Amino acid sequence: MGKDGFPIKAAAWLALAAMFLSVAPNAAAQANSIFPKGWDSNVRDRLFMRLGYTSVLTKTKSDDARDITGPAVTRQDLIDAFNKGQQMSEDCDNALPSCEEYFNDNNGGNDYFQAKNLLIGYLDNLGMNGLGTPTGIKVKAEKQVGTPTVSVGFWLDDDRKWLLEGFVLAAPMEVKIYGDGVRANGSPNGLNGRHIVTTKLLPPLVIGSYHFGNRDSWIRPYLGVGATYAVFFGARTTSFFDQYQGGKTTVSTKNTFGAGPFVGLASPINDDWHVNVSVGQIKMDTTARLVTSGTQIQSGAAVIQDYPNTDPYNIVKAINFGEGLWKRDNPGKANGLTTTLMELVKRNRGGDSDLGTFVREQKIKLTNTIVTVSVGRSF
Incomplete structure (x- = not known):
């Protein structure tokens, strides 16, 4: 009928x-x-x-x-966010006001740099300039x-x-x-x-x-x-x-x-x-x-699961690897690693409340x- x-x-x-x-x-x-x-x-x-x-x-x-206006978060945004977190963690060692614990030797800092290198390396191998609309x-x-x-x-x-x-x-x-x-x-x-x-x-x-x-x-x-x-x-x-x-x-x-x-x-x-x-x-x-x-991208967002998820350059696995490290080392924090990185991206962009407006x-x-x-x- x-x-x-x-x-x-x-x-x-x-x-x-x-x-x-x-x-x-x-x-x-x-x-x-x-x-x-x-x-x-x-x-x-x-x-x-x-x-x-x-x-x-x-x-x-x-x-x-x-994407017409580019990815919501570029490859360079991610690198700068990791570096910002490292800098603020080092400020804690020097008792500076900008201190905030992110990635340092006391909470598995070397592991996070491994996670960063894994994610950035996979993006490069796949020719992706960041995290935008999945294919x-x-x-x-x-x-x-x-x-x-x-x-x-x-x-x-x-x-x-x-x-x-x-x-x-x-x-x-x-x-x-x-x-x-x-x-x-x-x-x-x-x-x-x-x-x-x-x-x-x-x-x-x-x-x-x-x-x-x-x-x-x-x-x-x-x-x-x-x-x-x-x-x-x-x-x-x-x-x-x-x-x-x-x-x-x-x-x-x-x-x-x-x-x-x-x-x-x-x-x-x-x-x-x-x-x-x-x-x-x-x-x-x-x-x-x-x-x-x-625009906001947070830990556990459904869109993350639609990024490339096959070996050898598995973006989803790289993100989940970092999330697992963060959960292990920060059991009391509500935000996951992806949410934390996006907050650092917004700080680097001048303290914006969101990632911006994007056109597809x-x-x-x-x-x-x-x-x-x-x-x-x-x-």
Whole structure:
């Protein structure tokens, strides 16, 4: 039946449409007043309106998300943070006011430098300039959404072979976006299958088609081409996604144009009424931009587990190695090593309260199968 119950919704909407279109029996006769004198034979007789239900089934293919403003923490940030911790620890030996115990010989200081060298060495071997968006972060759109639609059609010739139909009214579709992708070892990443964003979509659609048979045929198949301009707006991130990103994230998606083939069947009920079914496919390319503000990276953050996690250059193992040392030597401290290093990074940046605002982008390809069931009435 489909995720959103398309057959049931379509049937219910068609019943309502039939009631709506039939409330004024004399409407066709009275409609002359809305057309200029002399237009009846040229325009009015070729016009009709359809009320229906449109369902969109979507397949998504996305590139990896990529950092536009660079990683949240660079390789040099990490080196400077370790050095800052060492300096403040040495200040304790000299009884200076800036004293704070981080990495010294009394709490396994040499082990921390081993951890630093391990992490920095792995970053260098992998060509990573720091800790930013992990590789393999992809997205996929909700598989099926639908909305009631209103369209107006105009026959371009007296034989009613060529038709131009425009969808002039539709409720915006609300589309859920889910995380996708795998880690370096092939396991699902922390976003895989999780609801991360909800956005609204308004896709005005125009279809030009050629109808086989004649105007009195009981059933008329047709072929055509449809074009749409998808407008995305009102995106909202989930709290889970904000937490994964390390801060409040806003999402904007570039509006995009698409076109593709359509087929359909139309069948008259009487001189005024007809039913219609159409199926088409439109492919679109778009880009989503994500802006995360107030960024924080803490020990145990889900994003850490999505960094490269296979030998010989296992970033996750290197981070966990340092975390284990810190827990061993600092059993009374609430913060782990990653949280501590990020605090030192912020100190080195002038005492900022967070790591800053960062921009990511993701290219997305959408293949949309568009199914419409409608009932129409001539003017």
